Amino acid sequence: MVKVGIAGASGYTGLELIRLLVKHPEAQITALTSETYQGQRVADVFPSLAGSIDRDFSSLDPSAAEDCDILFLALPHTTAMNLVPGFLKGNCRVIDLSADFRLKSPQVFETWYSVPHNQRETLSQAVYGLPELHREQIRKARLIANPGCYPTSVILALAPLMTTDWVDLGSIVADSKSGVSGAGRKPSLTTQFAECNEAVSAYGLATHRHTPEIEQEISTLAGREVCITFSPHLMPMTRGLLSTVYINLVRDLTLGELDRYYREIYKNEPFVRILNPGAFANTHYVAHSNYCDIGLQIDVRNRRIILTSAIDNLVKGAAGQAVQNMNLMLGIDETTGLDSPGLFP
Amino acid sequence: MVKVGIAGASGYTGLELIRLLVKHPEAQITALTSETYQGQRVADVFPSLAGSIDRDFSSLDPSAAEDCDILFLALPHTTAMNLVPGFLKGNCRVIDLSADFRLKSPQVFETWYSVPHNQRETLSQAVYGLPELHREQIRKARLIANPGCYPTSVILALAPLMTTDWVDLGSIVADSKSGVSGAGRKPSLTTQFAECNEAVSAYGLATHRHTPEIEQEISTLAGREVCITFSPHLMPMTRGLLSTVYINLVRDLTLGELDRYYREIYKNEPFVRILNPGAFANTHYVAHSNYCDIGLQIDVRNRRIILTSAIDNLVKGAAGQAVQNMNLMLGIDETTGLDSPGLFP
Amino acid sequence: MVKVGIAGASGYTGLELIRLLVKHPEAQITALTSETYQGQRVADVFPSLAGSIDRDFSSLDPSAAEDCDILFLALPHTTAMNLVPGFLKGNCRVIDLSADFRLKSPQVFETWYSVPHNQRETLSQAVYGLPELHREQIRKARLIANPGCYPTSVILALAPLMTTDWVDLGSIVADSKSGVSGAGRKPSLTTQFAECNEAVSAYGLATHRHTPEIEQEISTLAGREVCITFSPHLMPMTRGLLSTVYINLVRDLTLGELDRYYREIYKNEPFVRILNPGAFANTHYVAHSNYCDIGLQIDVRNRRIILTSAIDNLVKGAAGQAVQNMNLMLGIDETTGLDSPGLFP
Amino acid sequence: MVKVGIAGASGYTGLELIRLLVKHPEAQITALTSETYQGQRVADVFPSLAGSIDRDFSSLDPSAAEDCDILFLALPHTTAMNLVPGFLKGNCRVIDLSADFRLKSPQVFETWYSVPHNQRETLSQAVYGLPELHREQIRKARLIANPGCYPTSVILALAPLMTTDWVDLGSIVADSKSGVSGAGRKPSLTTQFAECNEAVSAYGLATHRHTPEIEQEISTLAGREVCITFSPHLMPMTRGLLSTVYINLVRDLTLGELDRYYREIYKNEPFVRILNPGAFANTHYVAHSNYCDIGLQIDVRNRRIILTSAIDNLVKGAAGQAVQNMNLMLGIDETTGLDSPGLFP
8 A cells, every 4th residue: 555645635626635545445545734624633624524534634744755655735836846845855756736846947937926936956857747648757757746727628628739730829719617616725705605606707817827837738749839818717616627729720620530530649548538529528527537528629610620628627637637647656557546437417 | 658568478588578577667568478378377487576467478379469569579489480570560569589580691590590581571671689789770670689698798799899900800719608597498408407507518619500690790890701609608507698709919909908999989888887907707797687798808928809798698688688679669768677786696 | 865874885785785775766875884895996896786886985984874864784793783872873773784783682682692782772772673573663763673584584484373372382493594695795614615515504503693583573472482493504505595484283274274364464565475375485586586485384294384484685684674674764665676576587 | 246237227316326336346237228318328328427338228128137136226106116026026136216115005105196006015025225224124135115315314313213212203393405306307397407596495395205204114113103294395406415303302311412322323334424513414525425414403492302414315315325225135345336435525
């Protein structure tokens, strides 16, 4: 059994990691930290876990990594940054679910996050933890930068097209719709029930921090710099994230060709499902699962591809992907502990 | 008092018309038809209206228009088509909330609705009932084709740009998100609570029938044929419709310039609210009201305008706009009976 | 025009008061206070009100009442207590929506609210503002203690039975279900969307502070002390409150007799609707309205009456009832500004 | 591997059985019937299951049981009744999720279901499948009548008290709140999203068919006939069922005593969790799990016990309990395939 710890275990991402790891056949939870709930029983804070785990939350201290083979960090952005080098000193490997090590360029990080990146050496070792793109590097990594939820859905939708010459790379628009759990568990006015129920709204248009993360990955695939318009929206539901992605064709292409191409690209991916032609992605079908469903359409009149990509923001968009990365790092079956179907209804 | 009738009064659009008209100071409801509920008391079918109306639903017959000054038709598509010429024979004026008289071209109608338009003469008299574009014609019209909900939100967002030379008219993408009431009151699997709760999904991508309606109006404004990609999505909420509209700039433009321009264009419009720069539209703030809120943003990195446009699909997207049209036809204040603020929370 | 002020105008109750009063034909808002938003435009804080009001929020100061004929207090419990005597010194009348003046007995107040009541003289002048019970006193009152949302629904359901000898007064159970807006606008973990969506839960069983308020009013009607079990529950919806109330019969009674009796009792009440026999109350039909719908049933096998009582917690349960009280105090039609039907769907 | 079939596999209960059984380590699905979808791939009908199952729906025929060790029936009430005797002729054992074999008395069945029970001999062999009460009989049974969702929550809450002399058995009121999925997947107006969203309503008060089922089981425990008032309510959520149960004490009892007693009674039950004193049940914490959470409270002023009992209506209230019964019948660990924690948020 591998010993795993979760730092910041009382947020929604941390909680989802607990849920997945308590049933994981190869992992044993040895540490759960929470500043808010230190000293309290996990099952008292989260009654959903009663019967599944019998531990207390502890405070995060620098030695947290000593007793772990794998340490998951579900901490606020910029908190993880300065802790990771210390955690990596021993034998522990780290999967960081914050944004701190996702962007390869410290300059790009500073531009979008408004603070300098002061752990550049560690940054250079981090692997962007999207298994569909970086599986081999993930296996050998000591530090994984687990992708954001929006980037996971958008990159998986776009990746196959980035290596073709079928599309206009300057025309990409990603219009994403996320459930409220993506905003985290810290109480705020904007995530109060009465504020966001019966409400669909846009936020962070053209300025959201997940933009450079998407651009970094698709630019690498395309072999040149690609800029996109990324538009997040808040939906009145707890979980689920749907991205509708638009990109102009520069040649004629049939839906059948597109469908065959995507199926070929993703044929060995256990968690990517290409929908039947004519079907569009629906967050309901991936709820609580690690799947990413991708739907394909061509707007023939406008010579434009329309991709729909649905994930559960807390699973494939966060904790599930982190466990998938752990499985790869441990050399075990990538789907271990992650084989739940989507929960519908 | 003007005598008004509603044919098809037991669907959500019909019900919303009743709600608005029972409190309208200049209108008196003289007929409410419903094939499903004929002979039943309105307040027994809709207990929300108990105390507000004391009438029965009747069956629709060809003489329905005889006792009305204004007849609202909230009937299924293609049902209205053949009834309207008869209704117009007397003095009654008709506001048709179906799609049957919205498209000026019978060929375009047949292409998108898969049936021929067999009332071409009547069609030629119909006025597209978007007051912000066709106010003067509406005042004099005998037949109003009340706009669809999606077109209302998209056209109001795009209209000001159509008469400029700032944008690439071939680059328009409208990504729209609608509440479930837009699908009507007829029971179906896709609108069952357990199917669409906690679900965000796309449907009708590149094929939805509201596309030609949008294109007709913005092409007229632009003075040339404009094609758009229109993508409807279903949201887990009852009411509200948000359109996020993308269009490429062909010159530099600041957000301040854009804001001033939109405010100038809409300065006399009682139901269009331009949001503060930096604010994006939210369906919650227009709920149950006749407002259309428009938010403006420029994606400078990509030289692209992003418009957000929110309405209540049953009010400004249907019944409220129909009453606004009625007010214009009657020569009374356009806001009569429609001055409710958005209902938040 | 009567000059009205609202202290604490940026909570949900205050906001609902604004919504109702901006359209009230006899009232003119002259002051809106909010410590959180002082100096900000109301429509910037609540974009739903743009176009309906053009004012700023101000800070609450002791002279707030000087320029008002009626002052509504939507302040936290125990804050209102010490402010009211000062407000009453001039000609202003006060409608307090907190619990501070609802309980006639300072001892009972202290027992349930854990603080002493230190304005006993003012307390003795307060009138409990449930028009269906205390209409004549309300007309003449200078200080109204506006009822709580739960008590409004439970008292209106039970009141007619309290003056009969049909029931066992020791057997009353009120099981109430409320939407989340009843918990107020202050961010908290329990009212976060992701916590209370898809969740039905009980809270405050046998200990909720609305219990003595209900008992006070029904005991007065019964002419003897009546104790009840009151159980509040939190529902995954924004607005609406349903109480299901159980009381044992001590004689045989038919549903027809019960129905006729309730209709007789409430025949002149503009905001109480007795549902058809066999119909049960549904919060959806009273949404955004000032109605209280009451459904009647008899469990013949158990000789038990089951009452269902639905209100909108922010309207008849708070702001709407406060305006109803204001109308009575002003000697104008009780329904002025409150005649909206329930908003369905 | 045990061969299992599901008749009526395309309703919500059938779908939930598929979800649980595809991951069950001891079961192999060999037949899935659906009249609506026969001949279609399961994953085309339910995209959530893509990647988890590769089968078609078939039509139900009398030989359905021949190739199964265990046959689950998720058919409409009264359909199962006449099919079961045939299915039992071979070696197959049957778990019927309808109400047809739950009531021991054919007379009681006829009274509440309005049709005669015409399979009395088979009825006499059926075991009521609530493991907490009938575990030993279930192990040996050939026909299980799987309990209703409401009865499961109410019986588990009340059972411990039925064998004491602490309570007044004539005073029981069960006020239950269910998510919409409990009404099944067949489209109907009452379960349309726009009808039941933002709506809490009562239905079937004093007449619901689950009443005699509850009474049968608690009467058996009490050793005398017990009648209850049972009140179901519909909640705006997909899954989850909370019952709040009231019963008068006939002696003094502390919450501590009650807590110790319930913990003792349920100490070996893998799926019953007694909440900490002062905590009340919340459907969110049992979502998608087989747990029943029970909260305890004493209303001292009224000498009344208040129990709260939460389950997932489709799991412990239907499919999960059926799998639990299957595990018992197979002699394997009762929790096999059912050990998921509650899914929160």
